[in-house]
Amino acid sequence: MNNKDKYGGAVSYWSIVEQHGSVPCVQIVTFTPCQKLLSEVGHFCKGEWKPDSSLVAITTQQNAVVFIKVEVDTSVKNHHCLYVMQEGKTPITPKININGILDSDSVPAIKLTYMAHVSLQSHISCFLSVRDELVVATIDGCLNRLRWTGNKNEKATLHLNDIPVSADLQQFRATRLSSGNSHVCEMEYSPTLGGYSMVLSSGRAVFVIPPSSRGEKTNAHGVWAQEINDAATVAVNHRYRLIAFGCFSGDGIVYHLDEAVGALEISHRLVISSKEFPDAGLIAGQVTCMKWTPDGTALALAWKNGGLSLWSVFGSLLLCTLGGDYSSSTDSGSLYPAPIVSMEWGLEGYHLWMVSKISSEAKGGTDPEDNKHQEEVNSEQSGVENNSLKSSCTQLLQFQFVKSALTVNPCMSNHEHVFLQGEDKLYMSTGDTMSRSSHHSQQHKANSGSSSINMGAGYIGNKQWQVIPISHSYLASNWPIRYASVDRAGQCVAVAGKTGFAHYALFSRKWKLFGNETQERDMVVSGGITWWKDFVCLACFNIQGQRDEIRCYPRTAKLDNTFAQVLRVQSQVLLLNTFRDMLITFCADSHVAMFSLERKNPQPNPTVQITKVQEISLTSFIPHPLCVAGLTLTSLMSESVNPKVHPSSKEAESMLVSVSGKLLMFQRDRSGPQIKEEKNKHRPVPFCNPSVVATSVENLWTTTRANVGKVQLMEAMWLGCGSHGMKVWLPLFPRDEGKAHNFMSRRIMLPFRVDIYPLAVLFEDAVILGAACDVVSYTFSSSSQINMDMPFCTLERTSQIYLHHILRQLLRRNLGVNALDLARSCKELTYFPHVLELLLHEVLEAEATSKEPIPG
Numbered sequence: 001m002n003n004k005d006k007y008g009g010a011v012s013y014w015s016i017v018e019q020h021g022s023v024p025c026v027q028i029v030t031f032t033p034c035q036k037l038l039s040e041v042g043h044f045c046k047g048e049w050k051p052d053s054s055l056v057a058i059t060t061q062q063n064a065v066v067f068i069k070v071e072v073d074t075s076v077k078n079h080h081c082l083y084v085m086q087e088g089k090t091p092i093t094p095k096i097n098i099n100g101i102l103d104s105d106s107v108p109a110i111k112l113t114y115m116a117h118v119s120l121q122s123h124i125s126c127f128l129s130v131r132d133e134l135v136v137a138t139i140d141g142c143l144n145r146l147r148w149t150g151n152k153n154e155k156a157t158l159h160l161n162d163i164p165v166s167a168d169l170q171q172f173r174a175t176r177l178s179s180g181n182s183h184v185c186e187m188e189y190s191p192t193l194g195g196y197s198m199v200l201s202s203g204r205a206v207f208v209i210p211p212s213s214r215g216e217k218t219n220a221h222g223v224w225a226q227e228i229n230d231a232a233t234v235a236v237n238h239r240y241r242l243i244a245f246g247c248f249s250g251d252g253i254v255y256h257l258d259e260a261v262g263a264l265e266i267s268h269r270l271v272i273s274s275k276e277f278p279d280a281g282l283i284a285g286q287v288t289c290m291k292w293t294p295d296g297t298a299l300a301l302a303w304k305n306g307g308l309s310l311w312s313v314f315g316s317l318l319l320c321t322l323g324g325d326y327s328s329s330t331d332s333g334s335l336y337p338a339p340i341v342s343m344e345w346g347l348e349g350y351h352l353w354m355v356s357k358i359s360s361e362a363k364g365g366t367d368p369e370d371n372k373h374q375e376e377v378n379s380e381q382s383g384v385e386n387n388s389l390k391s392s393c394t395q396l397l398q399f400q401f402v403k404s405a406l407t408v409n410p411c412m413s414n415h416e417h418v419f420l421q422g423e424d425k426l427y428m429s430t431g432d433t434m435s436r437s438s439h440h441s442q443q444h445k446a447n448s449g450s451s452s453i454n455m456g457a458g459y460i461g462n463k464q465w466q467v468i469p470i471s472h473s474y475l476a477s478n479w480p481i482r483y484a485s486v487d488r489a490g491q492c493v494a495v496a497g498k499t500g501f502a503h504y505a506l507f508s509r510k511w512k513l514f515g516n517e518t519q520e521r522d523m524v525v526s527g528g529i530t531w532w533k534d535f536v537c538l539a540c541f542n543i544q545g546q547r548d549e550i551r552c553y554p555r556t557a558k559l560d561n562t563f564a565q566v567l568r569v570q571s572q573v574l575l576l577n578t579f580r581d582m583l584i585t586f587c588a589d590s591h592v593a594m595f596s597l598e599r600k601n602p603q604p605n606p607t608v609q610i611t612k613v614q615e616i617s618l619t620s621f622i623p624h625p626l627c628v629a630g631l632t633l634t635s636l637m638s639e640s641v642n643p644k645v646h647p648s649s650k651e652a653e654s655m656l657v658s659v660s661g662k663l664l665m666f667q668r669d670r671s672g673p674q675i676k677e678e679k680n681k682h683r684p685v686p687f688c689n690p691s692v693v694a695t696s697v698e699n700l701w702t703t704t705r706a707n708v709g710k711v712q713l714m715e716a717m718w719l720g721c722g723s724h725g726m727k728v729w730l731p732l733f734p735r736d737e738g739k740a741h742n743f744m745s746r747r748i749m750l751p752f753r754v755d756i757y758p759l760a761v762l763f764e765d766a767v768i769l770g771a772a773c774d775v776v777s778y779t780f781s782s783s784s785q786i787n788m789d790m791p792f793c794t795l796e797r798t799s800q801i802y803l804h805h806i807l808r809q810l811l812r813r814n815l816g817v818n819a820l821d822l823a824r825s826c827k828e829l830t831y832f833p834h835v836l837e838l839l840l841h842e843v844l845e846a847e848a849t850s851k852e853p854i855p856g
Helices: 035-041 280-284 438-448 472-478 517-521 708-714 803-812 816-825 832-849
Strands: 009-012 017-020 027-031 044-049 055-060 064-072 081-083 110-119 124-130 133-138 142-147 164-166 184-190 195-200 205-209 221-224 231-237 242-247 252-257 264-270 287-292 298-303 308-312 317-320 340-345 351-359 378-381 392-400 418-421 425-429 466-469 483-486 492-496 502-505 510-512 523-532 535-542 547-554 565-569 573-579 582-587 591-600 607-617 628-634 654-659 662-667 691-694 699-701 717-720 726-732 746-752 758-762 767-776 792-801
Touching: 027 110, 035 064, 035 110, 044 124, 055 110, 055 124, 133 184, 184 231, 195 231, 205 242, 231 287, 242 264, 242 287, 287 340, 298 340, 418 483, 418 758, 418 767, 425 492, 425 767, 472 517, 483 523, 492 523, 492 535, 517 523, 523 547, 523 573, 523 582, 535 573, 535 591, 547 573, 547 582, 547 607, 565 607, 573 628, 582 628, 628 699, 691 726, 699 758, 708 726, 708 816, 717 758, 726 803, 746 803, 792 832, 803 816, 803 832
Parallel strands: 124 184, 164 221
Antiparallel strands: 009 017, 017 027, 044 055, 055 064, 064 110, 124 133, 133 142, 184 195, 195 205, 205 221, 231 242, 242 252, 252 264, 287 298, 298 308, 308 317, 340 351, 351 392, 378 392, 418 425, 425 466, 483 492, 492 502, 502 510, 523 535, 535 547, 547 565, 573 582, 582 591, 591 607, 628 654, 654 662, 662 691, 699 717, 717 726, 726 746, 758 767, 767 792
């Protein structure tokens, strides 16, 4: 179990609770109960944190829940720390952060104290923390509610047999649960769905909405998950409102709740294809563990016999350790990692903690201590025996990950580069964008007076990573990094952690931090960070003033609040983005605010004027503010204006909002009289009600750049849809542009499969960019036999041509004229002959495998 705020993670053994810190990753404290308590409650099983991190609840073998208090040990000297970082001969005084605990590279002294325990009448099958209470499921079919004070809330107890369950929430033909569905094996609660997702002992899955706690007289009712009778585990995605069930067959099924009738419908399936690993379900066994990342963009899945996989939110396979180079063992029957019995993501999803079970037979009879190794994966032997599996021991593993900056900060500039963030460094692949952004770099070079990176056409297709270590001076007090942003030119980056922010210029290779440390610690970036020209724009919470703000800092000036432009906002900003000279924000009150940005040039430091233009309420269109995963303005419309005919039509004509994977388009309502205002550049034109452009959307790409020679590509919108591949919303301009009424175009949505996970789209070059993990196996020089070695993992940038997919889709829809126009606009591309070869190969392959003739 992992704590998302304060003390890292806790591990529960049979009679021990260990507390582990996050950075550095060390064991802090151990709690061992007295023999009297142990004989009364039995061995420890599973644990749950209280939301404020002050308590840990542990279930035991003898049907009890033990409450353990977690607090700082004030009896320890040295600032109540076990370790304090020291520079030179002077120890650094640890600082207290906004959560009330020690910051910096110090390790706080933690004390675990037994507080109380509650005994239940039946065996505990599972439990979880929901708001201010614990929900404990027992095998007699009860859902018990326990307060964190150690008291039982009898009035809130639910019995499964009293809950009517039907195919949807309209309650047609609802039936009570039978004795065959006797109890809950696993469950999770989602505040955005408003109910519990449960796996029953019969293998069926159900979604239960509890009685309202607001005083209304409502009863609990449930909805069956269709087409599943072998459910084994469950994981709920709050942001995308998805419910994932792992099955005994080794597959996963992901459901979404239909808003019209309230039925659970299948969104997609998580199946390892025979291409990846044949007979994965038979060899790997049932699904035992599933966990969504904290940002809800990826799902980790493990099997009973070993192995780990990572899936995107809508089912694209990102990582699979079955087969390949993930196991250097000569024993073909072993899978890496060993069978996972529990897993939890660390802060911001940079680490995946797992408890794996290793039998002595699989280890070749060697001592567990001989198998300890540390690479990208850190492992610690617990040496604790299971009574039912006396020949096995458990191992604590930690996998390290990097993630795309788009996962939590989907601003416009981050979409133009393959930009990844880790816990202490950034990865950026700028080769493909260097030639087209050389003018930006020359401007930076003139400003900085230093030599910039050589911008030549030879860098096109370069797969080298630009690795940027994050300043330790900033990380020491503000780990982990939450937001990262890169400018359009790929020359400047900014990061924000627990408090404050810092930015870096590639041409000077220097970080710029707050000179006044108090200013850094008085602000928390809460809604993202982005670049606008040479300004860093961010949304933050002012701790000293206790208010939410939008701030813009000039890159060229000293990082100080004196040079910042500050605008107070009424509610917490959850997302922000830029479009040309406009800033758009989405707030916790479900309102969207738009601001105009105007650069002023007072000497010696430039400033920016922020003017509010418009505010729109989205309350009627979104179920919960946390469900909004993306927000952007665009010049695109459902009927686009051809720039060849009307080159000035590049205003913000539409607003795109991604709500739990559903892409909504709000277009400007220009049906009324349009009054021209010369002084007001950005007029508050109202928006129409939204239309649904696509579903299962993970990422979207549009561009503000113009290229008259490639109008179709530049005016297109690209969508990443997980296992459904990619989709392109392509304009179809008419051939006869001489007529006045022909400047409006239709649009068509074209789906196509991709072999990589898309992270950036090069519009002019018709190329998709991504990243993948490449593995290289190796052997230890040690004489001890190590059967489960994590291979050396390298980060590889991938790319794929997509032009032939679009041409084929257009030809299949009898849009040969549009396909010809698109092909002509791209004939100067160096790989265009290869595109035609791929197109011919696909057509011939389709004809060879088709039972009926394909029309020409």
